Amino acid sequence: MMQTHGSEAPRAGTTTTMDLEGDRALVITRAFRAPARLVFEAWTRAELVRRWWAPRSHGVEFVACDADVRVGGDYRYHLRHPRGDVIFYGTYREVEPTTRLVYTQCLEGHGDAAVVVTVTFTERAGVTEVVSREVYPSASVREAALASGMESGMRESLEQLDELLGSML
Amino acid sequence: MQETLAALAEPNRLRILELLRTGPQPVNDIGERLHIRQPQVSKHLRVLKEAGLVSVEARAQQRLYGLRPEPLRQLHAWLEGYRQLWEDRFDAMDELLEELQREEKSR
Numbered sequence: 001m002m003q004t005h006g007s008e009a010p011r012a013g014t015t016t017t018m019d020l021e022g023d024r025a026l027v028i029t030r031a032f033r034a035p036a037r038l039v040f041e042a043w044t045r046a047e048l049v050r051r052w053w054a055p056r057s058h059g060v061e062f063v064a065c066d067a068d069v070r071v072g073g074d075y076r077y078h079l080r081h082p083r084g085d086v087i088f089y090g091t092y093r094e095v096e097p098t099t100r101l102v103y104t105q106c107l108e109g110h111g112d113a114a115v116v117v118t119v120t121f122t123e124r125a126g127v128t129e130v131v132s133r134e135v136y137p138s139a140s141v142r143e144a145a146l147a148s149g150m151e152s153g154m155r156e157s158l159e160q161l162d163e164l165l166g167s168m169l
Numbered sequence: 170m171q172e173t174l175a176a177l178a179e180p181n182r183l184r185i186l187e188l189l190r191t192g193p194q195p196v197n198d199i200g201e202r203l204h205i206r207q208p209q210v211s212k213h214l215r216v217l218k219e220a221g222l223v224s225v226e227a228r229a230q231q232r233l234y235g236l237r238p239e240p241l242r243q244l245h246a247w248l249e250g251y252r253q254l255w256e257d258r259f260d261a262m263d264e265l266l267e268e269l270q271r272e273e274k275s276r
Contacts, residue, residue: 016259018252028252030259034266042265051265055257 024136032130036123039130040098043119044069054079060086071095075103090114098123105134113137173240176220181205182213186222186236193226193235 019027032039042048046067054060060079067075069092076089087108094102099121104114116135121128177183184203188194194202200210214234217223221240226233 016252016256018248018255020248026251028255030255032259032263032266034270038266038269039262042262042269048265048269052258052261055254055261057257058254 021133026134026136028132028134030130032128033126034128035126036098036121036128039128040101040121043101043121043130044095046075049077053077068092069095090117172220173222173244176216176222179213179216181209182217185210185213185217189223189234189236193233195231195233199234 016028016030019029021027042052044067046065049067050062050065053065054062054077060081062078063080063085064076064078067073069075071092071094073092073095074089075092076087079086079088089106089108090104092101092103093116094100101117101119103117105117106114114137118133118135120131122131123129177186181203185199188199188202196207196210196214199205199214200207203210205213214223218225218234222237223234224237226235
């Protein structure tokens with residue numbers, strides 16, 4: 001929805017697109033001018049994750065970053081923010097090197113309700129398109145959309161909303 | 170936010186909001202222009218009003234419904250903030266990937 005150049009072919013260096021999908025999913029897409037092998041490494045190797053996951057411009061930095069990248073293995077990203085520490089953690093459910101990852105993501109202090117993240121890495125002509133699909137637990141912003149019973153119309157509606165917003169903001 | 174999304178998830182409600190961009194309108198006009206029966210229009214307007222997306226104003230003998238864009242702005246800001254976080258992460262990843270590729274070449 002909101003933003004999107006979703007139908008375009010992947011191009012490296014294009015902007016990140018974000019779509020609300022269905023009732024509780026959020027899909028983030030971006031293309032990189034690099035082989036999937038390297039993008040997958042950057043996404044999973046702790047010492048590389050430290051380099052991109054906590055953007056300095058957002059005032060956060062890593063205190064610790066650990067990732068045991070295998071099915072059933074855990075990861076833990078400990079970040080420091082001026083307002084306090086934030087710890088993301090979860091477990092890898094599927095690990096298919098260079099093409100696909102599925103893991104849970106929880107935020108410490110916010111209960112056990114996990115977001116399930118599925119990331120796919122698709123390489124074409126030296127460009128790797130990354131699609132990260134976050135599926136939220138029930139009590140979420142997306143649940144409201146489901147409750148409305150307009151699941152299939154959601155995406156289209158939101159595209160209209162985007163146009164509407166574009167003309168109002 | 171949930172209320173805003175729920176209110177927007179119905180195509181006719183979205184059409185009503187789009188129509189109201191042209192200015193406040195009475196129920197009858199909204200129904201005629203969008204070919205929606207008046208009881209339906211009233212029902213949708215009630216949901217939109219509860220979500221703070223429309224306001225009602227009495228003028229002469231009529232009640233005019235107008236657009237309140239604030240909830241939409243909030244929704245947009247919320248989504249845009251999250252998108253921006255990922256944009257910044259991916260920009261950092263772009264740099265990292267360039268560096269990794271340079272290292273591989275020089276090996």
